[in-house]
Amino acid sequence: MGRERSTSPLWLKELTLTSEALSCLYVYRPNSFGSRPTTTVKTSATINLHAPFLPVVSLTLLVDIEANATEADVELQVIAPLLTSGSCLEIPHTSIKGKSYLAPSVLDKAGGKARGYFPDFSIWELGFAVMVVEAKAPGVPVEVGFREAQLYARHLNAEYKSGLNPCHYILASNGKQVAYGAWDTNRSRVVNVADLKPGTIELEAFVQFCHHRVLLAHAQRCLATVRFSRSTQPHTLAGGQALINSKKAFNSFAAELAPTLRRYFTSTTQNDDPDIYQKAYVGSDDVTEYDRILEALLKDRLTSRRPMSEELSPTKAKEPKLAKAISEFRRDRPAAGQLQLITGSVGTGKSLFTRRYKELLQPEDQKKGTHWAFINFNSAPEPLETAHDWLCQQFVDSFHHENPQFDPYANENLTRIFSEDLQKRRGIYDEVEKRISLAESEKTRISDLQEWQKDPRRVALGICRHFTGQRQEAVVVVMDNVDRLDLQSQLGAFTLSLWFLDQSKAFVILQMRDETYERFKNSKPLDTFRSGVVFHIAPPRFLDVVKRRLELSLEYLSRNSPDVLEYQLGSGMRIRYPKSMLGEFLRSIYLELFDRRHNVSRILQGLAGRDIRRALEMFVSILNSGHLREEALTSSAVGAQEIAISEYRILRILMRTEYRFFNNNSGFVSNIFYFDDDWQQPNSFILPEILFWLSDNRKRRGQIGLEGYFSVSNVADELQRRGYVREDVCQACSWLLQKNLIEADHMNQTLVDFADSIKVTAAGFIHLRVLCERLEYLYGVLTVTPISDLRTATAISDYLRRENQTGYISGFQQVRAVELFLEYLKRQFAQLKAAYPEFGHDRAGAAYMIRQVESTVRYFRNPTNQERSRNYLDE
Known part of the structure; x- marks a missing residue:
């Protein structure tokens, strides 16, 4: 008996199966990583089938159905292969919907179907139900099932506009016979199931009537009657591409702020800037709350369900949880090293936190004898699972940068790094000295050191061995920006980190997204960390971060700006103003955006999400925008008034940034009325x-x-x-x-x-x-x-x-x-x-x-x- 295997249709839910049906049932159980071990089910009388499980049947099962079989047997042994088999209708599983997909309906009171009737299956294409399928037990005449399916098709078609009748095809079976035909005629073709064999005229006629290609062609004809005409974008009639590509110059008042804004708001190296991690970090004791709905969308709620998760709570002076973990590592010196996960969403400040901890929050007794390295995975090659040499080279470079007193390429340090290798080669050096000369022995030794120095794995692991083994100190390696990678790359980075941990015996900090850990914590490769405590870091609010960066910017401007500045209006007039006005400008905009009781703050926080980098870019765009007119700034300054920026102007800036008009790539806002004319049923909804x-x-x-x-x-x-x-x-x-x-x-x-x-x-x-x-x-x-x-x-x-x-x-x-x-x-x-x-x-x-x-x-x-x-x- 032939058996096929594929993924399950969603329409197969719970079926009560006969023992004969169970004896030929194969079920796929894909695991999290796509392997597909097969389970053969033979003993249970009832099986609950969920996607992606598939009972596998072939057309040879269409004969010999038992007289006492149920509707479920007919569905499984007859209708399922008729619909899906490659030698029959070949209807995709995604097009087949079960009873729960359509609403019950009143159809035929005289026939005893007064309420709550719905068909066993419906076939959907291009948004239309094009076929209704009804199963009956072998003792029920197949014509009864055909009539019920017809009535439901009539009910469906009556809901559409006149002349549009998508539900055209009817199919019914009682396991012994199959009836098929159109919805609007009493003439159906009834054939014996046993006659539907490959190569027979009956099967050929059946396939020609309602094959998947036929159903799809019918759906396309229906769609053509309701599909909208091709669209036009208004800008094409008002100036075309030149209109939406035209730009506004940045406002000249903010030009003086540009270098400061770049440094404190958008610099790619800001995590390494001492001013930022010392003065602008938002600790847990400074974080405020979002409004109720944004709090639900933005605040991570996964950690509350994790028994082995702890929230990091960095203050201005310490972070006790990470400090304790590193101290215990230094004390216990586990032979396998230690992996520490820090989870959180992208842009929540995990990189800034680890830098701040290393530079400022480490206890004094921990600083001495703890050596750090930071591996930036933004530049990692693919596939990460095989990027061992890249990782080791990054470690060597970062270790040298973070620990400048130790030059790994200095002669005396090379000897320390490769001490074990030199010891293994000691006999050779002695033999060369004995047989040739001391000079030749030293030459051989130098040649070996030069060769080993070219191997990043030897160098990296030699450094770790020297500090953790010979000096009895700690090496902390931060796998940075792993959370910014896609899912598979994050898992690859985890595997790579496990390899480095095994080789180095270091304390490895790995940053990962919450969703990645939550989904795969019980699967390979993350299940190796199942018993470990996960640290989690929550994102600060947009306004809290901006406030700190503004304070830093104002402090910098007061020290470094000339006493008198000037800018130019659109009319050409030049305005001179004291540098204190820059501070008032920044302060007024902050108050307008975040302290007023309107929706601007909510909009900004929502658009930025949990990505603080994006939030800072948005704020800088507002300050620089040419849609923020210098004339308004001047009138406010001259009148000693606060600078008022209306909500509509903030929205305009966020939508258009430097462009005069909105386009699909012009800012931080998107057009949710968009559609593509190449879609099959494009519309604005x-x-x-x-x-x-x-x-x-x-x-x-x-x-x-x-x-x-x-x-x-x-x-x-x-x-x-x-x-x-x-x-x-x-x-x-x-x-x-x-x-x-x-x-x-x-x-x-x-x-x-x-x-x-x-x-x-x-x-x-x-x-x-x-x-x-x-x-x-x-x-x-x-x-x-x-x-x-x-x-x-x-x-x-x-x-x-x-x-x-x-x-x-x-x-x-x-x-x-x-x-x-x-x-x-x-x-x-x-x-x-x-x-x-x-x-x-x-x-x-x-x-x-x-x-x-x-x-x-x-x-x-x-x-x-x-x-x-x-x-x-x-x-």
């Missing part, structure tokens, strides 16, 4: 739909067991019922990933596949919940929003052309452009609602987005009478 579903389910655990993470396949299945095409959802998720609106479990930012799991980021949440209620955002993104209606695109382009000509457009003109877009969105919404019955229900992204835009327009028109409606994302 697909990105909001994904973001809303992930945001609405952010407190649930997904397929990999982590809160908020759901497989792309799961998201695509949910959205498919609303009319979105699975492949479109996957491509849209890749776009969202590249824009940092979602994050993936594999931890790179390029693309995702159906098997990957994703989670909404704080930036994605802020885009959906806050930005889409802001006029500046809605108007700003229109430059590059694809619009599948040329009249609407042309009307909007007139407003862009006007702004391009005058450099300014009023709020009333902006809201009129947004109203045009809103009318277009409502028309598109109505068309999709007519095309797809499940599209646009109240608690879904499309309806949510319409309400957000309506709220924006309504507030602008009448700000004193703002209706407050329930917002699902605030729950």
